[in-house]
Amino acid sequence: MKRVGVIGGGQLAWMMAPAAARLEIALIIQTPNATDPAVSIANETVLAPVADVAATAELAQRSDVITFENEFVDLPGLKQLEAQGVRFYPALSALQPLLDKWDQRSFLQHIGVPTPRFGAVQGDLTSEQLNAFGLPAVLKARRLGYDGQGTIVLKHLTDLPPIGSARTAEHWLLEEFVPFDCELAMMAARSINGEMVTYPVVETQQVNQVCQRVLVTAEVEPAVVEQMESIARLILAQLNYVGVMGIECFLTDDRQVLVNELAPRTHNSGHYSLDACVTSQFEQQLRAVCGLPLGSPALIHAGAVMVNLLGYEAATCDYAAQRHQLSQLPNAHLYWYGKTAARPGRKLGHVTVQIHLFKSTSENQQVRIKS
Ligand code: ADP
Numbered sequence: 001m002k003r004v005g006v007i008g009g010g011q012l013a014w015m016m017a018p019a020a021a022r023l024e025i026a027l028i029i030q031t032p033n034a035t036d037p038a039v040s041i042a043n044e045t046v047l048a049p050v051a052d053v054a055a056t057a058e059l060a061q062r063s064d065v066i067t068f069e070n071e072f073v074d075l076p077g078l079k080q081l082e083a084q085g086v087r088f089y090p091a092l093s094a095l096q097p098l099l100d101k102w103d104q105r106s107f108l109q110h111i112g113v114p115t116p117r118f119g120a121v122q123g124d125l126t127s128e129q130l131n132a133f134g135l136p137a138v139l140k141a142r143r144l145g146y147d148g149q150g151t152i153v154l155k156h157l158t159d160l161p162p163i164g165s166a167r168t169a170e171h172w173l174l175e176e177f178v179p180f181d182c183e184l185a186m187m188a189a190r191s192i193n194g195e196m197v198t199y200p201v202v203e204t205q206q207v208n209q210v211c212q213r214v215l216v217t218a219e220v221e222p223a224v225v226e227q228m229e230s231i232a233r234l235i236l237a238q239l240n241y242v243g244v245m246g247i248e249c250f251l252t253d254d255r256q257v258l259v260n261e262l263a264p265r266t267h268n269s270g271h272y273s274l275d276a277c278v279t280s281q282f283e284q285q286l287r288a289v290c291g292l293p294l295g296s297p298a299l300i301h302a303g304a305v306m307v308n309l310l311g312y313e314a315a316t317c318d319y320a321a322q323r324h325q326l327s328q329l330p331n332a333h334l335y336w337y338g339k340t341a342a343r344p345g346r347k348l349g350h351v352t353v354q355i356h357l358f359k360s361t362s363e364n365q366q367v368r369i370k371s
Pocket of ligand 1: 138146151176183208248260261
C-alpha cells in the first residue's frame with residue numbers, strides 16, 4: 001500500500017478519502033487540530049501546524065511521498081528535508097514561485113502569461129504612490145491570503161488601510177482593478193512523466209471576494225477555452241509541476257484571459273469534479289503524486305452547479321435541518337465538512353447539483369434540466 005503524506009487537514013484532504021480507499025492509498029495527515037476535517041478519515045495523523053518542519057520530518061518517516069492541501073508552509077525548512085531525500089510532489093522548486101503573490105505574478109509575466117497590471121509597494125504605501133499607479137486598484141497581502149482575506153479594493157485615495165508595518169512593501173502587491181466580464185477557473189494536472197490533462201473551464205461567481213458558486217461549464221466561446229488550456233499547459237510544463245493545480249482568471253470584455261491566481265493543490269472551483277467528472281480532482285492529485293496514469297477529466301453529465309455553503313454567523317450549530325433539506329434536492333450531492341465552528345464567510349460545506357440532458361421523444365431535441 002502506497003503511503004501519501006498530506007500537509008494540511010482541511011476539507012481538501014478530507015475529500016481525498018474515497019479516492020484513496022479505491023486506489024489503496026493510506027493518507028497520513030499533518031494538521032494542527034484533532035477536530036480538523038481530515039482527521040476523521042486519516043489512516044494516521046501528525047497533529048502539528050502545517051508550517052512545523054519537525055512535524056513534516058515525522059510525516060516523511062511515515063510516508064512514501066508528501067503532497068500539499070495547504071501552501072502556507074515553511075519552504076526554506078522543507079528544502080532541508082528535500083535535500084535529505086524526502087520526496088515532495090509538487091517539488092519545492094515548483095512551489096517556490098507560487099507562495100507569494102508578487103513572486104507568482106512575476107513568474108507569470110516572465111513566462112509570458114497575461115495578468116492584471118501590477119506594481120510594487122515602495123516603503124509605506126502613500127496616496128502619492130497610489131495616485132501614480134491609478135485608481136481603482138487592488139491591494140493584496142503577498143502571503144497567507146485566502147477567500148479574499150488580505151484583499152482590499154481601493155476606489156478612493158482615502159481607502160488606504162491604517163498606517164503600520166502591515167503597509168510596507170514586503171507585505172503587499174498593488175494591482176489594477178479589472179472590470180472583468182466574468183471570472184473563470186480551470187483545474188489542470190501533470191504527472192511525473194509529463195502527461196497533462198485539463199478539466200473543463202468553469203465560471204466562478206464571487207461576492208465580497210468569496211466564491212459563492214461555480215457554473216460548469218462556463219458559457220464562453222471556444223477561443224477562450226483554447227486560451228485557458230494553453231495557459232494551463234504552459235504553466236505546468238514550465239514549473240515541471242506534478243499534481244493538480246487550480247488556475248483562476250478574469251475574462252475581460254475584449255475576451256482576453258488574465259490569470260489572477262494559481263493554487264498549487266486541489267481547489268474549491270474543482271469540487272464539482274467529484275460528481276460530474278470521470279476522475280475527480282482529488283483522485284487526480286493522488287494519481288499524479290503516486291506515479292499512476294492520470295484519469296480522464298471528462299464530464300459525465302451535461303454540467304453542474306456547485307454552491308458553497310458559507311457560514312453567516314458565529315455559532316457551533318451543525319445545521320442538521322438545513323442539510324437534510326439540501327440533500328433532498330434532485331441530483332444534489334451534499335458535502336458537509338464537519339467543522340465544529342461556523343463563522344461568517346467560512347466554508348462549511350458545498351452542494352453540487354448535476355445537470356442532466358435527455359432527448360425529448362416528441363421533438364427529439366436536447367433539453368437542459370436545471371434542478
Ligand atoms: P484570494 O487569494 O484571497 O482568493 P484573490 O486574488 O483570488 O484573493 O481575490 C478574490 C476575489 O477578489 C477575486 O475572485 C475577484 O472577485 C476579486 N479580485 C481580486 N483581484 C481583483 C482585481 N485585480 N480586479 C477585480 N477584482 C479582483
